[in-house]
Structure formats: structure tokens, C-alpha cells
Amino acid sequence: MTKGKKWVLEKHFQGMPKRSDMKIVEFDIPPIKDGSVLLEAVYLSVDPYMRPYTARFPAGITMIGQQIAKVTESKNADFPVGTNVLTMAGWVSHSVSDGKELIKIPPYPKGVPLSLALGTLGMPGMTANYGFVDICAPKAGEVAVVSGAAGAVGNVVGQIAKIKGCKVIGFAGSDEKVAWLKELGFDEAFNYKTIKDLDATLKSVAPNGIDCYFDNVGGEFSSTVLSNMARLGRISCCGAISTYNDTKPLMLPAVHGTLVFKEITMKGFIISTYKDRFPEWIKEHVQWMTEGKLKYKQHVTKGFDNMFDAFMGLFSGANTGKAIVEV
Numbered sequence: 001m002t003k004g005k006k007w008v009l010e011k012h013f014q015g016m017p018k019r020s021d022m023k024i025v026e027f028d029i030p031p032i033k034d035g036s037v038l039l040e041a042v043y044l045s046v047d048p049y050m051r052p053y054t055a056r057f058p059a060g061i062t063m064i065g066q067q068i069a070k071v072t073e074s075k076n077a078d079f080p081v082g083t084n085v086l087t088m089a090g091w092v093s094h095s096v097s098d099g100k101e102l103i104k105i106p107p108y109p110k111g112v113p114l115s116l117a118l119g120t121l122g123m124p125g126m127t128a129n130y131g132f133v134d135i136c137a138p139k140a141g142e143v144a145v146v147s148g149a150a151g152a153v154g155n156v157v158g159q160i161a162k163i164k165g166c167k168v169i170g171f172a173g174s175d176e177k178v179a180w181l182k183e184l185g186f187d188e189a190f191n192y193k194t195i196k197d198l199d200a201t202l203k204s205v206a207p208n209g210i211d212c213y214f215d216n217v218g219g220e221f222s223s224t225v226l227s228n229m230a231r232l233g234r235i236s237c238c239g240a241i242s243t244y245n246d247t248k249p250l251m252l253p254a255v256h257g258t259l260v261f262k263e264i265t266m267k268g269f270i271i272s273t274y275k276d277r278f279p280e281w282i283k284e285h286v287q288w289m290t291e292g293k294l295k296y297k298q299h300v301t302k303g304f305d306n307m308f309d310a311f312m313g314l315f316s317g318a319n320t321g322k323a324i325v326e327v
């Protein structure tokens, strides 16, 4: 009998995740019953949310996550052998499903890789679309700031902001990432690790204030952006990766006065709440890609056994664009 492999969360993460918090376990792949399919992982996603979300589950779980899998055996007529699907099976090489939670990946136009179902045409891309278009409600000519701008979500936000006619300012953690953001059409891009004074930088590129802030990082960086918002500005609170490995809550200046007197809207969201709208946004993104307005990069780590390293790359900033693991 062929063996499958899975990553088990042995211990809850404390601070930065450690390799010893997880282990790879082999298991017997069970035979499938009527109505079920056997899935083999093709690409697995590593995402920042996995760090805070694991705290909701007991130690000993199979590490959570989404993957693109291929049906390799089927006793379910809706999912014949060869079908590509999205599944939340977690960090596993093989899984059995009754089909209920599976999402079939539609055929993409020629040249668009299947793996984008985990990136620009998947959860991160949908996050960018909802979080920027619905929450920031951008108008042409407005100033938009994006943190984590060279990541899976951030790069899509910046490109949508350009499509919507904004002046787009991005922040990312290396000069190479900044160069890519400029290639994508960002009007201004900065390496937040090397700029001397964030406040002065923001005032120089957005002298009349920031209308839209798409926040991927939270923490002190975002407090400084918040203090530079324009009146009636909108903040989309997407993520707070700068705080995910903190062991003590961060104490920052109170923001309430700024929110009140500048009449700012600040909204957090979890994209799965809006999953019914994914088909509409996927169509829009495919259209923009076909028109050359929406580009992508993927950071591919090869090998199921290297999932932990790929995951940690999210916290060291190893990835430009979407981080995925190819089995």
C-alpha cells in the first residue's frame, strides 16, 4: 500500500515557529468508498494566517491549509479522475474526500498556470479585490498606500489601485521587491527596512494625505500611516503580519482622535465571509490578466518535505508574489 505524508502540529507555536513544533508523519492511504475520491496534492499554499489560526486548534492536528489537488481515483461521478480541485485538506500529500468541500478549478486561458488558483486567481487575489475595491472604495485620482506590497495580496491590491486610477505608493522589504513594484506600475515604492523616516516619506509623496490604506502588516508601521490619512480616508485592515509572532501585545499610541477628527473608516474582514463572490472576482481578474493589466509572480518551493521552510519564508520576506509549494 502506498503511504501518504502529512505535517502534524506537535506543539503550538510560541513566538517565531520552530521546526521542532512540527513533524512529518507517514500514513496508510485508505481505500475510497462509494461517493468518494482520492486526491493527490499538486501545489500547496503557505499563508501568514496559518500562524495565528493554529492557536484555535488543539496540538496534534494536521497543519491547516489549502492545496490544489488532482483526483487520482474516483467513485464520485461529479469528480472524475484527472479533475483539478481546491481542497482545505491541509498539509497532506494524499487525502480522501466525499466531494462536498471541493471546488473545481475552471480551465484558465492558455498560458495562465493552474497554480494561480492559490494566488491571484485564488484566496489572496480575492482578498485584494474585496479589501481594496469594497472597503477602500477608491476614486480616480486618490492616493492609495499598500503595505506588504510585494506579497500575494499586496501586489494585486497595487495593480487594482492603478486600474482604478489611483496614485499608488507601495512598501516592501527589499530593493528587489521595490524594483518589481515599479515594474508593475506603482507610482512610488519604498523599502521600509531602509527608509530613514516613514512619516517624512509619506508626507513627501502624499502631501494632502492618504485616501486609501490597504494594511497587510499592522503594528507601528500602520500607526504612522494612519496618522497621515486624509479627511474621510478609508483603511482596509487585511492583516497584521508584523505582530503574528509577538509574545506580548504591542502598546501603540491611541488612534481614536485621528479616526474621529478625520472621519476615517477602518474595517477589518475575513475573506471567506465573501466566498460567494469569488466567481465574479475571478472572472474580473482573468479579464485584467488577458488585457495585460494584472501581472503575477510566484515563489515556488519544491518538495512536500520543504513546507516548513516555505512557511517560514513568509516571515523573513523570502517570497516575492505568492508563496507556494510544488510537490
Ligand SMILES: NC(=O)c1ccc[n+]([C@@H]2O[C@H](COP(=O)([O-])OP(=O)(O)OC[C@H]3O[C@@H](n4cnc5c(N)ncnc54)[C@H](OP(=O)(O)O)[C@@H]3O)[C@@H](O)[C@H]2O)c1
Pocket (backbone or CB within 6 Å): 047, 048, 049, 123, 124, 127, 148, 149, 150, 151, 152, 153, 154, 171, 172, 173, 174, 177, 216, 217, 237, 238, 239, 240, 241, 242, 243, 269, 270, 271, 272, 313, 314, 315, 316, 317, 318, 319, 320, 321, 322, 323
Ligand atoms: N483578511 C483576510 O481575509 C486575509 C486573507 C489573506 C491574507 N491576509 C493577510 O494579508 C497579509 C499578506 O498576506 P499574503 O498572503 O499576501 O502574504 P505575503 O505578503 O505574500 O507574505 C508575507 C510577507 O509579509 C512581509 N512581512 C513579514 N514579516 C513582516 C514584518 N514584521 N513587518 C512587515 N512585513 C512583514 C514579508 O514581505 P517584506 O519583504 O515586504 O517584509 C513577506 O514576504 C497578511 O497579514 C495576511 O495575514 C488576510
